[in-house]
Amino acid sequence: MPAPERIPPGRVTSGDLRTLLTKGELTVRGRIREASNAVLYCSVSHEGEEAHCVYKPIAGERPLWDFPDGTLAQREVAAYELSEATGWGLVPPTVLRDGPYGEGMVQLWIEADPSASLLGLVEDEEPGEGWKAVGFAEVGEGRTALLVHADDVRLRRLAVLDAVINNGDRKGGHLLPTADGGLYAIDHGVTFNVEDKLRTLLWGWAGERLPSEATQALAALTVALTDGEPLATRLAELLTVAEVEALRERVAGLKESGRHPAPSGxxxxxxWPPV
Structure with a gap:
């Protein structure tokens, strides 16, 4: 039998990947131990194709006081569905399926480009050209530095997506820039809460007017979230009625304000930790 064809990074948005991730045979290759929940590094193969992926079984989720038990995997899939609906493709293909340790989230593995720079600490009071300020951070021995992120259209799209899905944990380590100029974001388990939970490193545009592509995406989401539309039907399988309604309200609120949200204080x- 010939060896399976490894899926190259350039095919990350192929519709075939959902089939591969959903129907393929999962083989556990190792565990990512720095994660707070069980995160398994796997290969998945189906009909001569193979890719690497992450498998997060629901049984390995750590209970959280502000989220119902056993729901983080569904939220990860819902974040992917929302990302696809915007047309921005910011979340790697993600499915909910059975695996060696029960039902869980399976997501395409993304190889990040270690040379890409999206975050930084600078000694100045203001960010340099091409950067946006987040705030000052303690760096030891009574010293502080300014935390900055790139003024990058891909990050700005992600800031909008995070506001829509109410992401409570957008850390630097969740940003995966790729060598071909793409950007993917991972770890969306603490999203879609009915209460405002937005915590992120991407505050650089806070209060600024949304770009036109963001307002267009919000308009498209408004339609897609109407009862009976495919996205609304899919989200009803993954989230509670209250969470879907809160999602609609966040989209409507962003459309009405026309601005990036700011921290509430x-x-x-x-x-924490930010990375």
């Missing part, structure tokens, strides 16, 4: 705006 009622809770920490930046996740």
């Amino acid at each position: 009622e809770w920490p705006a930046i996740p």
